Amino acid sequence: MIDRWATLHAHTLSDGEARRRLLDTMAKELGDPVAIKMTGNEYAEYRTQAIKGGANPKTLNNRLGYLRSVFNVLHQLGEIDYANPLARVRPLRLQEKELAYLTDSQIETLFATIHRYCRTPHVAMVAAICLATGARWGEAQALTPDRVRNQLVTFVNTKGKRVRSIPIALELEQQIHRHFMQHGQFSNCLNSFDKALGESRLPVPAGQSSHVLRHTFASHFVMNGGNILTLQKILGHTTLAMTMRYAHLAPDHLQDVVRFGPASDHQRFLSIITP
Known part of the structure; x- marks a missing residue:
């Protein structure tokens, strides 16, 4: 089989x-x-x-x-004609893991550590691209100069097999091209990033590593009022369910607790004077 x-x-x-x-x-x-x-x-x-x-x-x-x-x-494909014997086997229910993200001060700490400990100059640039676009490390690392133009970066080696283009600031575009001219194309530098992340002592759960940059982009995007459907396209998620993991960070989501909760008029309850 x-x-x-x-x-x-x-x-x-x-x-x-x-x-x-x-x-x-x-x-x-x-x-x-x-x-x-x-x-x-x-x-x-x-x-x-x-x-x-x-x-x-x-x-x-x-x-x-x-x-x-x-x-x-x-x-x-017509190779077998019997039912899938695993069709009724249910996946194990998993406790959803919190997606860690970095605060502004933690981002500064991370990049300071990268500059201090990483010998290859590529680490900081690849990390900056991930942080600016929500890209996976492999997607950013595979960028070539021709895919950075008109204030867009285009990722072609994506997990979902779909090409996607993400806007970036003009200054970042210029920095990327200067980097390519001075240092050449990116090398495989994920291990160097992992070591720097460890040296930074930032509270990143095991297994998230470079993905913390992607989570940080997505979390800040939502917290600053970004649209969840737009975020889905930026991250390249094939289903909205994946992107909805960040929805709880939306400021209007939090305000709904106050506006629509059953005890929105709490002052009235607290002002009741018992005899």
């Missing part, structure tokens, strides 16, 4: 080879069952054992999605 999926579909994915290796590992861990005889309970038992072994619940949800996709793709 996995071999056939890889032949027909893996080449359409940016992580096709890595996905194939993961699916092979899962097949071994499941005891390499015959696909047509596999049951949802069989997978659920495998997942239970993985949790007991300390596996990350989010990782297990991802694995469930990957294996489901194998059955779905092959069914759509």
